[in-house]
Amino acid sequence: MLRYTLRRLPAAVIVLLVASLAIFFLLRLSSGDPAAVLAGPDAGEETVAAIRASLGLDQPLPVQYLIWLRGVLIGDLGDSYILHAPIAQLIGDSLLNTVELAAGALLLALVGGGLVGYLMGTVRNHHVRNFLGALTSLGVAVPTYVTGVLLVLLFAVTHRILPSGGVGPGLGDLEIGVQYLLMPAVTLSLPTGATIARFLAASMRHTLDQDFVQTGVAKGLRRRRLMTAHVIPNALPPVTTVLGIQIGQLLGGAIIVETIFAWPGIGQLLLQAVTGRDYLLTQDLLLIAVAVFIVVQIVTDVVDAAIDPRIRLERA
């Protein structure tokens, strides 16, 4: 398994290097100037030029790229042009919030989607199956900005049960923290949960039709044993593959949810960095995003291989 994992690393490094070049130069090709943002709307040329020089933006692009790459390699991500704080600290703070949100959403999606998917895959009553199918279609189709706004209207404005936005004290006060987390996590979890449910249901139906399951039934295996030992493990690989993609989409979707709920996560930070042309912060965030995607894909492959030895043998 280790060799299987290690063989994927060189490609990952090349992808990261190419991504760093693309991120840096594409960003510089886009118009806009962080010095103009920093100077404010009425500043003169002299002020903008002085700010540009103080940020090192007057140096040639290859020099700027190498300085950035060197910083990344030695773990110095630099300071944000617009927010002035160390980028490592900004990303650390925001990442914790996003991880909290994404983990909450993922948990809800796994539990909710798993339950609905299991029911859709096993229940024979077609009314129940149609209802659950419609529910999951709705979950996939309704965008998070609609769900989010509806939840805020219902639970924060009409009935003041939950806070409309912001981030709670986290682990410092779990009782309060969960209240802040509940609405954004539910909003973010719905599309992922619905997708998991649909994939799990389809995969389970397919597995239930397999000969080995019929053999198990004929042998008199108890239903619980048949499901836990045979059906679910064989139905899971397609779901874990889609889960890997969904985690990426979960993080991407967090941008909208974080905006609706004023949740200070990575999405908000990235939005601010891009609109303010905060080059260094944008570059670091995008490179980290690429790295996370690569890691998630490798982990997904490894999990697939661990669950299903055939995959390991195929890719060996």
Added chain:
Amino acid sequence: MSHLLRRAVATGLALSLLAAAGCESAVDQQGQAGSGPSRGGTVRIVQGADVQPATLMSQNNPNFSLNRLVFNSLIQYDHKTLEPQPELASAWEVSPDGKTYTFTLRTGVKFHDGRAFTAADVVADLKIVQRPEVASQVKGIAKQIATMQAQGDDKVVITFKTALSNVLDLFLMMPVIDPDTADDLFAGRTFNGTGPFTVQKYTPGQGFQLKRNPNYWVKDRPYLDGVDISVVRDSQSMLSSLKSGQSQLALDLAPLDASTVKGDPAYKLIEADAHDSVSYVGYNVTVPLLSDKMVRQAISYAIDRKRILTQVLGNIGTTTSLPWAPSSPAYDQSKLDHYSHDVAKAKSMLQHAGAIGKPVNVYYDSGFGPNNGLAEIVQFDLTAAGLKPRLQPLQASDFLSRLRSGGFDGMFLTGHGFGQLNPATLLGGAFPFNFAKNASSFDNQQYKELAQKVWFIPGKPAKATLDQVNDFLLDQQFVSDLVTGSHTYAINSKLQGLSWTMLDYIDLDNAYLSK
């Protein structure tokens, strides 16, 4: 398995309900009121963008909340007459030739770190404003200083190279900061002012926690224990925060969101009386089509200002053809409607100029919600008048860079301020009108002479001169002003005693939370 699932679901639901209906509510935790009009309580302000510490020496919208809560200026202005009022300066004298200003400073004022505020701090702060990398709309005034001298701890004597009509705008706009920590301030690390609140915590991108300054120079103020400033980027989310009771003040909601709290007794929508938020159309006058002032005038006639006011700006403001707010000595009500909506006239003028059917690009910052509606109306009106407008939405940073470099090959839609102060500050400090270099690349000797006539004089400029300026602006139309609006504060009615400065900075010296 089904049993396991049932148990898992039941546990999850129970945990959710327990959290949601727990003993302590996250909603109730926010903005707890003190008792009556007395002390205590924390006000939570929500605003759409993060404070920009690097621009604290200039007027910049995201800093409207923090600036007057943490810092003071030497003077403030009466909102109606522009008469200077004492703040950290208790008195001032002007020499007969109008060149020398002597400020007497209030004694007993301390910075948040306990150090006494002295005349040397004012001199050092002025030198900071003069630094090239420090942005300020009144840098031009600061650069006219010939000498400055601290006399003892409580007197500052400042002599200008020549008499200027808007010297006091410099001392209104320049916050008094601790010069020793200025670089840390601009980097967002230290906020050492003399204002009513001290900075307890700043989380870049998220907001501030401020705490009452126990040594504030105004006796027994502020009433509040603290202020939280939170960044909530979406206007509707800001509105939700206000309506859910999570915050007490929403700064600059999108106009159509702001208008939804009108008429609800639980909230108040306050339109700041500085009236310094003016929407305008600018023109790159070096573009052949727009170099003809008749075309610019025709466009100004073509645009339906009333429709913009009602449909885009939620009726917050008044239509105008000039940049001035009512407090300005240059304000002239009789000329506000000079360019009233007249499509036939616009068409005829464009015909005369040979511009019918000509394409024109219209640039705007699409990140600012109202601009999208504004752009659509302008597009409709220009089409009706016979031009072929092409909308070009840009992100804020791109828009700003092009605005500064004159990089628009057509028209541009945005806003400006500074119509509420002395006219020279607009003509020399606000980029759209800056006579030396402006966003329209309008380089005109007569304009320079007029602006200098307004600026380089002691005291207020003569009415006749200001009339000339107005007539020139109306005639040349390198900027077509559309609607004079206001910055808004949407507040929970429990928040009493809210005030603001002539620069729209929030002033909570006398604010309290009623029960």
